[in-house]
Amino acid sequence: MPTSEEIHKRRTAAVARGVGSVVSSYVDHAGGGTLTDVDGQEWIDFASGIAVTSVGNAAPRVVAAVREQVARFTHTCFMVAPYESYVAVAETLNALTPGGFEKRSALFSSGAEAVENAVKIARHATGRPAVVVFDHAYHGRTNLTMAMTAKSMPYKHRFGPFAGEIYRVPMSYPFRDGGLSGAEAAARTLDQVEKQVGAANVAAVIAEPIQGEGGFVVPADGFLPALAAWSRDAGAVFVADEIQTGFCRTGTWFACEREGVEPDLVTTAKGIAGGLPLGAVTGRAEIMDAVHPGGLGGTYGGNPLACAAALAAIETMRELDLAAAARRIESVMVPRLRALAERDPRVGDVRGRGAMLAVELVQPGTITPDAATTSAVSAACHRSGLLTLTCGTYGNVLRFLPPLVIDDTTLERGLEILEGAFDLTR
Numbered sequence: 001m002p003t004s005e006e007i008h009k010r011r012t013a014a015v016a017r018g019v020g021s022v023v024s025s026y027v028d029h030a031g032g033g034t035l036t037d038v039d040g041q042e043w044i045d046f047a048s049g050i051a052v053t054s055v056g057n058a059a060p061r062v063v064a065a066v067r068e069q070v071a072r073f074t075h076t077c078f079m080v081a082p083y084e085s086y087v088a089v090a091e092t093l094n095a096l097t098p099g100g101f102e103k104r105s106a107l108f109s110s111g112a113e114a115v116e117n118a119v120k121i122a123r124h125a126t127g128r129p130a131v132v133v134f135d136h137a138y139h140g141r142t143n144l145t146m147a148m149t150a151k152s153m154p155y156k157h158r159f160g161p162f163a164g165e166i167y168r169v170p171m172s173y174p175f176r177d178g179g180l181s182g183a184e185a186a187a188r189t190l191d192q193v194e195k196q197v198g199a200a201n202v203a204a205v206i207a208e209p210i211q212g213e214g215g216f217v218v219p220a221d222g223f224l225p226a227l228a229a230w231s232r233d234a235g236a237v238f239v240a241d242e243i244q245t246g247f248c249r250t251g252t253w254f255a256c257e258r259e260g261v262e263p264d265l266v267t268t269a270k271g272i273a274g275g276l277p278l279g280a281v282t283g284r285a286e287i288m289d290a291v292h293p294g295g296l297g298g299t300y301g302g303n304p305l306a307c308a309a310a311l312a313a314i315e316t317m318r319e320l321d322l323a324a325a326a327r328r329i330e331s332v333m334v335p336r337l338r339a340l341a342e343r344d345p346r347v348g349d350v351r352g353r354g355a356m357l358a359v360e361l362v363q364p365g366t367i368t369p370d371a372a373t374t375s376a377v378s379a380a381c382h383r384s385g386l387l388t389l390t391c392g393t394y395g396n397v398l399r400f401l402p403p404l405v406i407d408d409t410t411l412e413r414g415l416e417i418l419e420g421a422f423d424l425t426r
């Protein structure tokens with residue numbers, strides 16, 4: 001087996017520079033909470049491949065289900081010759097997502113594709129063009145979703161022109177908006193929508209219930225319910241992008257559940273299938289079924305391996321009660337992060353929910369973002385064998401997404417490395 005250094009040299013000569021990696025160690029195998037690189041170094045995993053491997057890497061049920069499926073058939077294309085597992089995934093999503101109404105689902109291959117299709121469906125069902133998105137939003141890297149994503153560098157820089165009829169409005173961001181209540185933040189935002197877009201033109205309001213790449217921003221209580229209520233009154237489709245927050249990550253199956261919000265459509269991907277590529281749009285039957293037959297699909301959407309993996313991953317979440325596991329991870333991590341914030345004035349905010357947690361770093365005593373320290377702490381974690389990610393519009397948020405199956409010993413070891421990294425960069 002070549003070393004990471006050798007592979008990295010080949011990579012530089014073979015792989016496009018625009019595709020980055022957080023670390024330059026190359027993975028050999030991975031389990032529930034650790035990755036081992038080709039040089040034999042073990043990493044504690046606080047990334048889960050960006051909130052994907054919630055059931056762990058190589059989760060036994062997922063591995064068995066995919067093995068069984070790959071030997072039967074790899075692909076027929078659901079639009080050509082359908083198979084039962086696609087239907088079973090749709091049934092499962094219809095039952096699991098918030099909302100007691102009748103639902104339908106359509107399956108795709110990625111999160112961005114799910115978001116694009118939610119927009120297609122909402123526009124078709126309403127006959128309206130405008131799509132309302134938020135400051136700090138992240139919805140993907142395809143042309144339409146780049147328009148919906150807020151941050152220019154690295155996602156949009158020189159990749160335009162972007163799709164039209166996308167309108168960006170303020171998010172509820174308690175650490176940075178002077179502590180507006182959810183109702184106040186929603187009133188400000190919705191006033192802007194009414195004045196600048198016009199309620200009658202809005203096809204969809206699309207929000208991440210807790211923002212992901214934008215900085216793990218948790219809106220103030222009441223913000224999401226106000227958006228959902230406004231959308232209902234305006235005849236617009238309220239879409240919750242639960243691609244990062246879904247599947248037990250925040251301590252419930254979906255993050256919207258905490259405030260009883262029932263989105264018209266929910267987009268999912270990431271944690272859905274234990275690492276196999278799958279995305280979905282699930283929602284009200286009358287909205288989903290507005291689209292003519294043949295209007296939705298894709299060659300690989302709902303691939304049989306991904307469907308087998310999704311059914312096995314969801315069964316694992318049920319069997320191991322991974323929503324409770326996420327809440328337990330929160331109860332271990334948050335006190336440690338709060339204690340860190342108490343003794344280190346560079347930590348301006350500790351936030352998140354379940355196993356989707358973050359610290360925002362600032363110049364002490366201000367809310368001025370400190371991206372340099374954030375990178376330095378993350379790099380110190382990497383040198384000590386803890387895989388962490390940064391995020392945020394200002395690049396000053398260190399986020400933690402451990403697999404939900406991580407054991408306490410590994411979690412505590414990870415926290416010790418993290419605390420050490422803060423000390424090393426002082």
Ligand SMILES: *Cc1c(COP(=O)(O)O)cnc(C)c1O
Nearest residue numbers: 110111112138139140212243244
């Ligand atoms: C990751 C992400 C996407 C895009 O998903 P891809 O599978 O990378 O296309 C969209 N929305 C949110 C909230 C995400 O976190």
